[in-house]
Amino acid sequence: MSSLLLVSLLPLAAALAYARAPLTAWLAAGLAWLLAMGIAAGWGFWLTLLAMALFAAALGVFLIEAVRIQWVTAPVFALFRRSLPTMSQTEKEALEAGTVWWEGELFAGRPDWTKLQGYPWPKLTPEEQSFLDVETSELCRLTRDWDCTQHGDMPAEVWQYIKSKGFLGMIIPREYGGKGFSAYAHSQVVTKLSTRSSAPAVTVMVPNSLGPAELLLHYGTPEQKQHYLPRLARGEEIPAFALTSPWAGSDAAAIPDAGVVCRGEWQGEEVLGMRINFDKRYITLAPVCTVFGLAFHLYDPERLLGGDEVLGITCALIPHDHPGVDIGRRHFPLNAVWMNGPVRGRDVFVPLDFIIGGPKMAGQGWRMLMECLAAGRSISLPGAKTGMQKMTARAVGAYARVRYQFKTAIGRFEGVEEALARIGANTYLSDAARVMTAGAIDLGEKPSVVSAIVKYHVTERARQTVNDGMDVIGGKGICLGPQNFLGRAYQQIPIGITVEGANILTRSLILFGQGAIRCHPYVLREMHAAREGDLVAFDKALWGHVGFALSNAARALVMGLTGSHFVRVAQGVAPDTRRYYQQLTRFSAAFAFLADLSMSTLGGTLKRKEKLSARLGDILAQMYLASATLRRFEAEGRQAADVPLMHWAIQDCMFRIQQAFEGVIDNFPNRLLAFVLRHFVVFPLGRSFVMPSDKLGHQVAALLLEPSPTRDRLTADVYLPHDVEEPVGALEAALAATIAAEPVEARLREARRQGRFDPKNLATGDVDEIWGVALRAGVISAQDYALIERRNTLRDKVIRVDDFAYDFGLKSVMRELQGQSPAQGRVEGAA
Numbered sequence: 001m002s003s004l005l006l007v008s009l010l011p012l013a014a015a016l017a018y019a020r021a022p023l024t025a026w027l028a029a030g031l032a033w034l035l036a037m038g039i040a041a042g043w044g045f046w047l048t049l050l051a052m053a054l055f056a057a058a059l060g061v062f063l064i065e066a067v068r069i070q071w072v073t074a075p076v077f078a079l080f081r082r083s084l085p086t087m088s089q090t091e092k093e094a095l096e097a098g099t100v101w102w103e104g105e106l107f108a109g110r111p112d113w114t115k116l117q118g119y120p121w122p123k124l125t126p127e128e129q130s131f132l133d134v135e136t137s138e139l140c141r142l143t144r145d146w147d148c149t150q151h152g153d154m155p156a157e158v159w160q161y162i163k164s165k166g167f168l169g170m171i172i173p174r175e176y177g178g179k180g181f182s183a184y185a186h187s188q189v190v191t192k193l194s195t196r197s198s199a200p201a202v203t204v205m206v207p208n209s210l211g212p213a214e215l216l217l218h219y220g221t222p223e224q225k226q227h228y229l230p231r232l233a234r235g236e237e238i239p240a241f242a243l244t245s246p247w248a249g250s251d252a253a254a255i256p257d258a259g260v261v262c263r264g265e266w267q268g269e270e271v272l273g274m275r276i277n278f279d280k281r282y283i284t285l286a287p288v289c290t291v292f293g294l295a296f297h298l299y300d301p302e303r304l305l306g307g308d309e310v311l312g313i314t315c316a317l318i319p320h321d322h323p324g325v326d327i328g329r330r331h332f333p334l335n336a337v338w339m340n341g342p343v344r345g346r347d348v349f350v351p352l353d354f355i356i357g358g359p360k361m362a363g364q365g366w367r368m369l370m371e372c373l374a375a376g377r378s379i380s381l382p383g384a385k386t387g388m389q390k391m392t393a394r395a396v397g398a399y400a401r402v403r404y405q406f407k408t409a410i411g412r413f414e415g416v417e418e419a420l421a422r423i424g425a426n427t428y429l430s431d432a433a434r435v436m437t438a439g440a441i442d443l444g445e446k447p448s449v450v451s452a453i454v455k456y457h458v459t460e461r462a463r464q465t466v467n468d469g470m471d472v473i474g475g476k477g478i479c480l481g482p483q484n485f486l487g488r489a490y491q492q493i494p495i496g497i498t499v500e501g502a503n504i505l506t507r508s509l510i511l512f513g514q515g516a517i518r519c520h521p522y523v524l525r526e527m528h529a530a531r532e533g534d535l536v537a538f539d540k541a542l543w544g545h546v547g548f549a550l551s552n553a554a555r556a557l558v559m560g561l562t563g564s565h566f567v568r569v570a571q572g573v574a575p576d577t578r579r580y581y582q583q584l585t586r587f588s589a590a591f592a593f594l595a596d597l598s599m600s601t602l603g604g605t606l607k608r609k610e611k612l613s614a615r616l617g618d619i620l621a622q623m624y625l626a627s628a629t630l631r632r633f634e635a636e637g638r639q640a641a642d643v644p645l646m647h648w649a650i651q652d653c654m655f656r657i658q659q660a661f662e663g664v665i666d667n668f669p670n671r672l673l674a675f676v677l678r679h680f681v682v683f684p685l686g687r688s689f690v691m692p693s694d695k696l697g698h699q700v701a702a703l704l705l706e707p708s709p710t711r712d713r714l715t716a717d718v719y720l721p722h723d724v725e726e727p728v729g730a731l732e733a734a735l736a737a738t739i740a741a742e743p744v745e746a747r748l749r750e751a752r753r754q755g756r757f758d759p760k761n762l763a764t765g766d767v768d769e770i771w772g773v774a775l776r777a778g779v780i781s782a783q784d785y786a787l788i789e790r791r792n793t794l795r796d797k798v799i800r801v802d803d804f805a806y807d808f809g810l811k812s813v814m815r816e817l818q819g820q821s822p823a824q825g826r827v828e829g830a831a
């Protein structure tokens with residue numbers, strides 16, 4: 001009996017921790033256990049009583065608040081305050097910017113799946129839908145990516161269309177003449193434009209994203225809003241935002257650009273203002289902007305504003321032609337033609353009213369930027385890079401059916417299938433994350449950690465998708481020209497990787513670093529309490545934290561040992577997704593414990609242990625991506641035909657989560673804790689996830705190779721030109737023609753196999769000669785021949801690549817220019 005009781009001690013403790021039982025329950029259970037043990041083991045009355053009294057006294061220290069605070073919390077408090085890393089104001093503002101959304105649930109170890117399923121799946125209003133179908137499609141039609149590249153810019157007609165149709169004012173409210181669109185509508189427009197060309201997509205995306213309009217909407221004075229917003233909405237102003245300097249890229253708060261508060265002349269009067277020196281680079285739209293937001297450090301050495309001498313980062317709006325501003329040259333980012341260039345200014349004097357939000361917002365720029373970044377970053381790059389993936393899935397899938405090698409459509413080869421499966425599932429997952437996150441913005445969230453997750457992971461998955469697409473289409477993707485539908489996307493993928501928080505930095509420093517503080521239910525409270533010297537608040541947070549960590553460890557162990565079969569999931573979810581919810585709950589609990597253990601044992605050094613931090617961030621991010629995929633599957637009505645996409649995407653996330661856990665545990669500095677983590681928390685029964693199977697990959701790849709509602713859902717809103725002279729238009733037609741011709745091909749193959757048709761002397765060098773011979777031999781009908789002929793014509797269009805004069809026609813252009821006067825030549829060349 002006593003051995004039985006001894007063995008039951010651990011499960012009893014685990015059960016209490018699992019249920020996050022209050023300390024009084026621990027006390028009652030502990031006393032009952034000691035009593036039973038005393039009787040069973042024959043300890044006798046006094047010994048049993050002594051054991052119970054000692055136990056009650058030990059727990060009493062924790063139960064009686066005054067005793068606990070004085071004896072236990074106070075020393076921990078002192079230690080915590082000493083070890084708290086020093087943080088600059090800008091770091092603090094960056095950490096605290098934005099809101100916590102679904103990622104908070106994943107961080108807390110017990111995600112409420114009913115809550116996830118309750119988030120409304122975004123929808124367009126009729127007006128937004130019409131803008132997407134009509135104006136956005138027309139803008140796509142007007143833009144020819146190759147032509148834009150040749151001329152270094154979009155044609156004037158396209159610029160005019162963008163401005164006049166309100167593309168630059170999608171997020172500006174109607175009262176200021178803007179479209180007042182939802183974040184989701186904005187994302188849809190950017191996604192669709194990106195399926196055509198980055199030129200209109202980026203040109204439209206930047207003013208609607210982290211630009212002056214967003215800053216003005218949130219922080220602008222009424223006068224600034226009245227002046228700028230209607231002009232921005234009408235396209236009379238083109239905005240840019242200038243933060244990055246040659247000396248401060250990722251570490252943007254370290255910009256050397258500086259302004260000094262002083263008196264100066266403005267419009268004939270002496271006013272209080274700022275004299276600013278700045279040197280910015282990489283600024284999108286700068287060469288064509290009429291006004292730009294400028295971030296700089298502001299100083300007030302003479303205390304003319306009556307406050308501190310060092311005011312901090314400040315954002316001002318400066319017209320492009322303001323005296324002292326030097327603008328207009330351009331960079332050339334990887335063959336992209338959207339405008340990007342430097343902005344410089346020497347002793348530029350501007351009145352204080354130029355500060356966004358007026359003089360009271362001097363020094364508030366970093367907070368403003370961080371808040372807006374959370375919203376903008378949730379929309380622009382996820383939209384642009386999902387658009388690229390959708391186009392890749394649509395066009396590369398078609399190409400893989402149309403292009404034959406070894407007498408077989410290349411998409412039928414297992415090696416190509418592998419790439420196609422990744423393309424399909426990554427596109428499905430990225431779109432799910434894009435839509436769910438845009439929906440969060442429309443719910444009023446500014447989810448800073450989620451914005452970093454989608455920025456990083458959608459751009460990385462897009463890199464994989466486009467790389468896979470390039471591999472599948474071979475030389476067709478490599479030779480640039482009007483018939484190449486993927487080469488430009490391939491060239492420009494690194495831009496998305498670098499901007500809005502370069503990816504290595506985002507993964508290594510931001511995701512977990514910010515997540516651990518923002519999403520953790522107790523850490524921020526502990527930090528606040530420690531900074532403010534509030535021992536009572538610290539006590540509450542600390543003991544909440546201890547209970548939380550113990551409970552997560554127990555839950556991870558129990559769920560690991562039971563295969564998570566007993567975990568409750570939201571009612572009514574698709575039966576074949578139930579296990580995913582259960583396993584994600586287990587991972588969430590294990591992650592929460594691992595995060596706590598990492599923070600408590602590594603402390604401030606975790607910031608420098610970027611590889612560990614990155615892998616912890618991977619776990620959180622993959623759980624978010626899997627959640628979005630599950631949500632999408634439900635929101636779209638659990639489409640049976642889409643099931644392979646959903647399974648592949650989630651199984652891939654699960655496998656990546658497992659690998660990331662492995663990576664943290666393998667490299668955890670304390671090897672004893674690593675052992676405990678591996679065997680008692682994370683993998684008590686070993687690793688159970690493997691990569692998505694070949695069979696599943698085959699099913700996903702097959703979905704890309706033929707028209708179907710699933711393919712249409714996966715690639716919804718890809719701009720599809722009807723003109724077969726355009727590469728994507730030709731691919732669409734060629735896919736249909738190839739499928740129509742396949743039965744005819746099969747008949748011919750069968751006739752040859754049976755020896756009914758054995759053409760000899762096919763020697764004209766025409767790959768299609770055999771079809772004429774088969775027609776004349778009566779093996780195929782005239783109708784069959786017509787199908788084959790159409791297939792062949794379209795196939796040829798699809799597989800041919802562009803060729804050019806050996807000097808790209810430059811010599812004839814030079815000759816023409818030499819025939820003109822030198823002055824004429826210069827002017828027209830520049831034009």
Ligand SMILES: Cc1cc2nc3c(=O)[nH]c(=O)nc-3n(C[C@H](O)[C@H](O)[C@H](O)COP(=O)(O)OP(=O)(O)OC[C@H]3O[C@@H](n4cnc5c(N)ncnc54)[C@H](O)[C@@H]3O)c2cc1C
Pocket residue numbers: 241242243244248249250251281282283284285333340495498499500501502503504505506508509610
């Ligand atoms: C085409 C283009 C458009 C842009 N548009 C704008 C714009 O409109 N406005 C604007 O203000 N800026 C803009 N930028 C700037 C962009 O945001 C920066 O390029 C970006 O912040 C990275 O800075 P960097 O290029 O100087 O790289 P660096 O900061 O030099 O970084 C180089 C590498 O080091 C890594 N790294 C740096 N620090 C760390 C760390 N602590 N841990 C791990 N890795 C780290 C980075 O991830 C990166 O991989 C644009 C840039 C480009 C290329």
